Amino acid sequence: MSVPVSAPVAERSWQRFSPGLRLARFAFYLCTVAAFAVSLRTIEIIPEFLYDAPEQMADLFGRMWPPDANYLGPTLAALVETLHIATLGTLLALAMAVPVGLLAARNLTPSLPLNLLAKFVFVTSRSVNSLVWALLFVAVFGPGPLAGTLAIAFRSIGFTGKLFAEALEESSPGSIEALTAAGAGRLSTLVFGYWPQVKPAFWSIALFRWDINIRESAVLGLVGAGGIGVALDTALNLLYWDQVAVVLAAIFSVVVLAEIVVTLVRNRVL
Amino acid sequence: MRPAMPAPGPGRPGALVLRGLVKEYRPGQPVLRGIDLVVPDTGLTAIIGPSGTGKSTLIRCINRLVQPTAGEILFRGEDLAKLSGRPLRRARRRIGMVFQEYNLVERLSVMENLLCGRLGYVPAWRAWLRRFPQADVERAFDLLDSVGLSGFATRRADALSGGQRQRVGIARAIMQEPEIILADEPTSSLDPKSSVEIMEILVQLAADRGVPVVVNIHNVALARRFASRIVGMSGGHVVYDGPPEGLADQDLRGIYGGENWLE
Numbered sequence: 001m002s003v004p005v006s007a008p009v010a011e012r013s014w015q016r017f018s019p020g021l022r023l024a025r026f027a028f029y030l031c032t033v034a035a036f037a038v039s040l041r042t043i044e045i046i047p048e049f050l051y052d053a054p055e056q057m058a059d060l061f062g063r064m065w066p067p068d069a070n071y072l073g074p075t076l077a078a079l080v081e082t083l084h085i086a087t088l089g090t091l092l093a094l095a096m097a098v099p100v101g102l103l104a105a106r107n108l109t110p111s112l113p114l115n116l117l118a119k120f121v122f123v124t125s126r127s128v129n130s131l132v133w134a135l136l137f138v139a140v141f142g143p144g145p146l147a148g149t150l151a152i153a154f155r156s157i158g159f160t161g162k163l164f165a166e167a168l169e170e171s172s173p174g175s176i177e178a179l180t181a182a183g184a185g186r187l188s189t190l191v192f193g194y195w196p197q198v199k200p201a202f203w204s205i206a207l208f209r210w211d212i213n214i215r216e217s218a219v220l221g222l223v224g225a226g227g228i229g230v231a232l233d234t235a236l237n238l239l240y241w242d243q244v245a246v247v248l249a250a251i252f253s254v255v256v257l258a259e260i261v262v263t264l265v266r267n268r269v270l
Numbered sequence: 271m272r273p274a275m276p277a278p279g280p281g282r283p284g285a286l287v288l289r290g291l292v293k294e295y296r297p298g299q300p301v302l303r304g305i306d307l308v309v310p311d312t313g314l315t316a317i318i319g320p321s322g323t324g325k326s327t328l329i330r331c332i333n334r335l336v337q338p339t340a341g342e343i344l345f346r347g348e349d350l351a352k353l354s355g356r357p358l359r360r361a362r363r364r365i366g367m368v369f370q371e372y373n374l375v376e377r378l379s380v381m382e383n384l385l386c387g388r389l390g391y392v393p394a395w396r397a398w399l400r401r402f403p404q405a406d407v408e409r410a411f412d413l414l415d416s417v418g419l420s421g422f423a424t425r426r427a428d429a430l431s432g433g434q435r436q437r438v439g440i441a442r443a444i445m446q447e448p449e450i451i452l453a454d455e456p457t458s459s460l461d462p463k464s465s466v467e468i469m470e471i472l473v474q475l476a477a478d479r480g481v482p483v484v485v486n487i488h489n490v491a492l493a494r495r496f497a498s499r500i501v502g503m504s505g506g507h508v509v510y511d512g513p514p515e516g517l518a519d520q521d522l523r524g525i526y527g528g529e530n531w532l533e
């Protein structure tokens with residue numbers, strides 16, 4: 001076969017985006033700039049407060065120093081309560097999120113109404129901040145750690161359940177197909193096919209949520225739902241800034257500690 | 271010499287009889303256009319044909335991983351196309367399957383993957399607690415010896431090579447104590463040497479247990495070497511059905527189309 005030496009080359013142009021797409025991208029950028037401008041006007045910066053902010057900060061830190069060492073005892077007791085609220089709340093949340101997660105995963109539950117019901121549960125759980133959940137449970141069960149634990153649990157269902165369902169949906173269909181071909185029932189494919197595949201994701205989600213919940217449960221006391229937030233609220237209301245400093249330092253160190261624990265455990269599990 | 275198409279009579283029923291099997295993924299566009307096939311009681315039946323001609327669909331229709339649109343799948347006299355729920359699972363556990371991409375549960379050990387073959391027999395809670403009958407565990411160890419994977423029981427499946435994974439895949443299918451084995455391109459992801467070894471193991475284990483094998487295969491040379499019968503498919507039809515010695519270049523042209531590739 002002979003190759004044509006000088007074939008006439010037609011003028012061909014190429015562009016990454018079609019004209020419609022380019023227009024859409026321009027509109028998107030325009031909207032972003034407009035949204036930024038509108039937001040800036042809405043937050044209403046008061047210049048007078050902005051100017052003396054550094055002074056105010058210095059004053060605050062001055063009142064905090066030296067921290068009140070006598071307040072350490074009650075703070076630590078409240079801190080332990082906070083840890084209990086976070087841990088128990090996370091466990092409760094997982095117990096509720098796993099069955100709902102199974103319903104939400106489209107490959108496991110091929111029924112649109114059930115998927116939507118599960119998604120609705122997740123959205124309900126996540127749409128309300130844990131402080132609002134806490135207010136609700138304080139009204140029902142009275143102030144104390146029980147309200148805080150339930151607030152943490154209900155707020156976490158949506159987060160853990162949604163991520164668990166997504167992990168289930170991403171599991172490899174090949175292995176499941178093989179188990180199905182061997183005549184395995186639904187429960188058997190769940191424990192022998194899906195679970196080994198989603199196990200790392202599950203523990204990772206559980207630890208991550210526990211980590212978040214320690215931070216969240218620290219503020220629940222502001223609405224009377226127990227934990228270290230109560231100690232913080234009391235100190236703030238009495239304007240004992242040296243006690244506030246102790247509480248803030250305690251919260252900070254427990255968050256750092258939780259981070260370290262989570263990293264260590266995660267390396268072991270995965 | 272084996273008859274080209276054993277007649278399904280009372281004397282020789284055939285392990286598996288397909289009658290008028292049709293599969294449409296989209297209405298009006300059939301992939302399988304009325305397949306009639308009798309799989310004999312013994313030996314290896316190789317299905318060859320170009321990609322996209324419905325070989326995988328055919329084999330997946332048999333154990334209902336794919337739902338056939340019309341037709342009968344008679345397995346030991348029972349129509350699999352009509353089953354659902356528990357009777358379907360009961361039928362599936364009598365049909366072993368080997369996959370192209372092995373389809374092992376990657377994060378489980380080799381032993382656990384073999385025991386997957388018993389999931390149709392063992393209740394889920396026992397599987398969850400890994401309390402399988404001792405007889406199953408012993409048989410799994412024996413099978414690991416016979417596929418050449420002695421000492422691999424506690425290795426994780428994702429630590430194995432392709433050839434080793436497919437050995438586990440075959441052993442898993444045999445663990446079911448199947449009455450027939452389906453293999454969907456079991457050697458397509460393997461190098462030539464491993465392909466031959468895998469085919470040898472498959473044929474040997476099946477023959478030892480008197481189990482017929484249906485295998486989809488791209489490699490015509492391998493099909494000729496190991497099959498006792500070859501079924502050629504093209505365009506959703508069976509266009510050749512007979513012994514490997516009878517497969518001429520002319521038949522291959524009929525199956526795959528074109529000529530130049532044969533030289």
